[in-house]
Amino acid sequence: SNVKMKLIEAFSRAAEGDFVSGQEIAEVIGCSRTAVWKHIEELRKEGYELDAVRKKGYRIVSAPEKVTKTEIQIGLGTNRFGKEVVYEETVSSTQQIAHRLANEGASEGTIVVAEEQVSGKGRLSRSWHSPKFTGIWMSIILRPIIPIDKAPQLTLLAAVAVVQAIEEVTDTLPQIKWPNDILINGKKVTGILTEMQAESDGIHSVIIGIGINVNTKQDDFPDDLKEKATSIQIEQGKSISRAKLIQVLLLRLEKIYDLYLEKGFSPIKQLWEGYAVTIGRDIIATTLTGTITGRALGITEEGVLLLEDNKGEVHKIYSADISL
Numbered sequence: 444s445n446v447k448m449k450l451i452e453a454f455s456r457a458a459e460g461d462f463v464s465g466q467e468i469a470e471v472i473g474c475s476r477t478a479v480w481k482h483i484e485e486l487r488k489e490g491y492e493l494d495a496v497r498k499k500g501y502r503i504v505s506a507p508e509k510v511t512k513t514e515i516q517i518g519l520g521t522n523r524f525g526k527e528v529v530y531e532e533t534v535s536s537t538q539q540i541a542h543r544l545a546n547e548g549a550s551e552g553t554i555v556v557a558e559e560q561v562s563g564k565g566r567l568s569r570s571w572h573s574p575k576f577t578g579i580w581m582s583i584i585l586r587p588i589i590p591i592d593k594a595p596q597l598t599l600l601a602a603v604a605v606v607q608a609i610e611e612v613t614d615t616l617p618q619i620k621w622p623n624d625i626l627i628n629g630k631k632v633t634g635i636l637t638e639m640q641a642e643s644d645g646i647h648s649v650i651i652g653i654g655i656n657v658n659t660k661q662d663d664f665p666d667d668l669k670e671k672a673t674s675i676q677i678e679q680g681k682s683i684s685r686a687k688l689i690q691v692l693l694l695r696l697e698k699i700y701d702l703y704l705e706k707g708f709s710p711i712k713q714l715w716e717g718y719a720v721t722i723g724r725d726i727i728a729t730t731l732t733g734t735i736t737g738r739a740l741g742i743t744e745e746g747v748l749l750l751e752d753n754k755g756e757v758h759k760i761y762s763a764d765i766s767l
């Protein structure tokens with residue numbers, strides 16, 4: 444907006460690290476001194492970090508880091524993934540755009556990223572909270588030549604790549620909760636949504652949506668998520684570059700996807716089991732048809748969860764929410 448432009452201009456006229464007084468800001472914008480903080484808050488919401496010091500005024504500590512096509516592609520080490528980047532500041536859902544692009548023939552490895560999603564999607568028409576500049580909201584288009592019933596393996600594959608990427612750029616130890624959650628210290632930091640377009644002749648495309656809370660602060664989460672969600676910044680106490688994490692993630696994803704195409708699911712299964720929190724523990728699986736309690740034995744070669752109830756009967760769980 445106009446006010447925002449003027450504000451940023453006022454700050455850019457000051458020497459780096461210098462404070463701009465409230466009085467000066469009020470004059471530049473043409474507002475009262477008491478209204479200045481409101482405009483400063485708006486800048487904060489736009490991803491700027493600002494210091495406010497009494498009697499000195501305000502200064503910009505850092506401008507928002509974006510995840511534009513350029514930020515992602517400079518220094519990207521992949522062969523295919525991320526060679527096509529569709530970037531938007533605000534979208535309803537990156538999945539929606541990726542589906543359209545896939546229909547229009549987009550190549551494998553095309554990604555859609557946004558700074559903000561206003562109706563981000565989870566599974567079963569749940570919503571995914573995606574506030575501006577705080578996380579990675581990304582969808583990637585894959586075109587694997589595999590039978591339709593193998594598609595859920597791709598969720599597990601993506602989860603492994605996310606864990607590896609987070610491990611590489613942070614000092615946290617993420618774990619996987621079957622099938623699609625990644626947790627740090629027991630709280631959800633990432634959700635994965637795998638959707639596909641298929642007809643009787645097979646899979647046309649698989650769209651993997653990945654949402655990672657990166658620089659989210661506690662206050663950015665709505666109340667109902669505060670207890671169960673977390674971010675990389677909350678867990679390690681400092682922010683990281685989202686663009687860098689996307690680059691590392693794309694590289695990991697491409698590597699593990701190639702491994703999968705060449706060797707099948709079993710090497711992925713092994714990696715996955717090394718990160719899983721669920722295995723060997725007592726869990727509650729809530730499926731569309733009911734609830735089953737028991738011990739998680741592991742996953743099958745197909746990626747299906749095996750759960751042994753207290754009568755010793757083993758259930759195959761294809762899709763569920765798990766609580767520990």
Ligand code: BT5
Nearest residue numbers: 536538563564565566569571572581634635652653654672
């Ligand atoms: C998921 O669903 O976890 C899949 C999330 C996929 C999001 C990505 S972002 C890029 C792409 N574009 C989209 O529109 N979606 C994908 P599910 O397992 O159903 O979990 C959804 C539940 O997680 C919600 O009902 C909340 O309880 C919780 N939740 C919502 N937003 C969250 C967040 N930012 N962090 C942690 N938990 C969240």
